[in-house]
Amino acid sequence: MKNPFSRNNKYSDDSGKNKKLKDKHKFKVIGGILGDKDPRTRKALRWLIFWLVCMAGLIFGVVGFIHGKSNMNFEIQNNTTPIGTKEEFSKSKANVTIKDVWTDKNRDLLVVKLGYDNASRRKLPIDGENYNLTVLTNNNKKLNLQGSYGILGTEGDGYLFLKGDIKKQAYQIVISNQVQLATGSDVGAEQAESERELDEESMDKALSEASFEESDSKGHILSKFTNKKGEPRFDNIDFRVNGYSDSTKVYKGSFLKEDGSIDYGKVVGKTSISAAIDKADKKVEKRQSEVELYERSVKNFESSVKKNKKDKEAKKNLEKSKKSLEDAKDNLETAEKAREKWENLDYDKSDFGNMQEELKFQTLK
Structure with missing residues (x-):
């Protein structure tokens, strides 16, 4: 009788073959090592990759747009309105041009030159006292600034002077023509003065409702101040000026006298006469x-x-x-x-x- 455990036993041989067959199937991957080779599966995989790439591009695009928009808003809110920009007074439609922005080496004085053309001289007053000057701020911290505005002669430029501690920031300036507001109709002097006070109060209220976030590409924020008919409520311009902008010209000396007052002769000399x-x-x-x-x-x-x-x-x-x-x-x-x-x-x-x-x-x- 043969030993059932003998190496020559046929049952033992068949068992070994079955074991090898099982081991072979144990390590086999359905579809191959590289995955399912079915064309439909590969097509679906390509579409999946395509949509993932598109979604990634969309996400990067949105992030880039937000970042670019943020940078643009920062530039607008922190730089001088471009030199050469024509500013139009909202009611009279008179144009003045931002011709130059100057400061001195110590940043004690900031000077903005506004150019008047012949048409604007007919529509706007030639005395600076007939304009109101306002600086808009986004905090309650008081600025150490003094301001004045005058027009050189009867045919010269308008000069805006900001004297004090000129910070490394943009100042939002509003210049409002008060003559138009006070003489819009034939009224007596007392009534005209009363209307002027009311207009100033309403403008102050309107300004308090403005927002720096609403600035356009040139730093204007007051375009929305209209009445129910869509007409401008005030005759003003607004712009930004920064003593540290690349477009600001710097005089290597001082625009102030020893007593701290403005040396008007030197200002005009350096900002206008030197070029002439x-x-x-x-x-x-x-x-x-x-x-x-x-x-x-x-x-x-x-x-x-x-x-x-x-x-x-x-x-x-x-x-x-x-x-x-x-x-x-x-x-x-x-x-x-x-x-x-x-x-x-x-x-x-x-x-x-x-x-x-x-x-x-x-x-x-």
Whole structure:
């Protein structure tokens, strides 16, 4: 009788084969190691990856938009309104242009130049006292600032002066034309003054309802102040100014006198006259070049005539060159006198007429 446990037993052999078969099936992955190879499964997987990529792109896009919007709002709220921006008074529709923003090395004074065109001079008062000045703030902390506004002569620019501790921040400025508000109809002086006070009160209330978050791309926040008919309620402009913006020009000296008062002559000299003198210098150089050119021409034609006294063309050109030389010398003299005039100009506070020297502060909600 054979031993059932013998290696030659057929039952034992079959059992070993079955074990190997079971072990083989035990480690087999359905569809292969790389997953299901069915085309439908792979197509579904591709669509899943596509939608995941799209969702990731959407999320990054939204985050990027919010970040960019936040940066843009920060730039708007912390920088000067772009130089060259035309500001339109809301009711009179008169335009003034932000021409320049200046400060000095110690940031003791901030100067904003507003350019008036001929149309705006007909619609707006020429005395600064007829404008109200307001600085809008977003906290109750009192700013150490004094403000004034005046117009240089009857045809010059408007000058806004902010004196004090100029912080590294933007100031929201509101300039309101009060003449339009007080003389909108034929009323007596007493009634006009009463209407002015009411308008000032209503404007203060309106300003308190404004918000920095509503600024447009140029730093304006008052465009919503309209009546039920959609007409402007006040005749004003508003803009931002920052003494530390890249567009702010810095004078390397001081705009203040030793007693702390504004040196108006130096302000006008550095912000306006210096540019005029530079322009006059260039004109003098141009006229000087013309004189030198005609002097060379005269000398050349004189030499030609001396060599050949019968050369009629040379004689004719010589006479023309002499006449042009005289005209060039006259033009040079005129240019030099103009430059000298600019160099001798001097201004003081009286040249700004009746200035507005009260600066109000309004805290926004």
